[in-house]
Amino acid sequence: MMCEVMPTINEDTPMSQRGSQSSGSDSDSHFEQLMVNMLDERDRLLDTLRETQESLSLAQQRLQDVIYDRDSLQRQLNSALPQMTVAAGTSIENNIQRTISCPNEFAALTKELNVCREQLLEKEEEISELKAERNNTRLLLEHLECLVSRHERSLRMTVVKRQAQSPSGVSSEVEVLKALKSLFEHHKALDEKVRERLRVSLERVSALEEELAAANQEIVALREQNAHIQRKMASGEGPAESEHIEGMEPGQKVHEK
Structure with missing residues (x-):
């Protein structure tokens, strides 16, 4: 991102010449503290971004686990479906028992599969929210870096000129x-x-x-x-x-x- 550099802060303004030494020291300390707070805010946002990325990786791992469970249930369902068919040569009693037991097992598997699908949708929504939060954090960091880079030269020059002064207040x-x-x-x-x-x-x-x-x-x-x-x-x-x-006049x- 291209950012224009702001001009150097003028130290010898008429207001600063007319101000007292104590008020000038307070203003200097507040200005330096402002720069420090902006840098601290950037570090805190970087930490938040790292935590968000870790949460995203954990959510992706949980998503993989849910997908694995879904595939396992799908395999169980596929293996249970052939049991519903009646093999040739079986008795009528076995057919009735299979007809009674298989629908119950099929209903249980279907219910479990629906629960897994709901969990999968919840995880996908959570992942989408984490991605949106990461994008917002990244944009905020870029904007703050742009603001800091615009005033970086002025801040550096000001800090160099004020190294001999001790801060007398906290912003x-x-x-x-x-x-x-x-x-x-x-x-x-x-x-x-x-x-x-x-x-x-x-x-x-x-x-x-x-x-x-x-x-x-x-x-x-x-x-x-x-x-x-x-x-x-x-x-x-x-x-x-x-x-x-x-015959006409010159103007005519x-x-x-």
């Missing part, structure tokens, strides 16, 4: 969330400005295209008028027309052309 989670919210709002405002400029540019292009089309139509009309005058001059009406043009000649 709270609320302040971290506020900082991230302000960052998102900043990027959102930039996107809105870009969209507005694009809309204005498109409107300007449309207006220029309309003006160009009107100018082209005017040029075509002038060319047709010029061709018509030339045809009249070629057919013998040229002298009268030329005398008429010579330009208008006639």
Whole structure:
């Protein structure tokens, strides 16, 4: 993912020059703590991703076990089905006993198979949820890495300049969330400005295209008028027309052309 690098944070702003030394130290410590919290959040999300992957592997293993049990039950069912057929030469009593026992066994196997199918569907749904959670975690990690990489250079330069200062406060989670919210709002405002400029540019292009089309139509009309005058001059009406043009004033000649 390509991420643009934000400019280096200016340390010598008018507000920082007018601020007191204690407030500047608090702001520096809060800024450094914000960076540390963002890195800790990334590590925590990586741990969550690893746990999710482990849960997914366990779910896949359970799914394989369920599939194996299903295949085993299917084999048992297939082996039990031939028993329903009556072999040639058996007595009527054996046929009646087989008719009574086989449907009961078949019903039990069918019930067990349905239970296995329900368990299999539940495992498939669980796997789908785990995959969706993994994808969401991956997207969140990519977004956080993009934000960190955008400000990486500025953060590095700021940390290097503030190595001699000792932190005097700890940034709270609320302040971290506020900082991230302000960052998102900043990027959102930039996107809105870009969209507005694009809309204005498109409107300007449309207006220029309309003006160009009107100018082209005017040029075509002038060319047709010029061709018509030339045809009249070629057919013998040229002298009268030329005398008429010579009798006109200069402004009228330009208008006639």
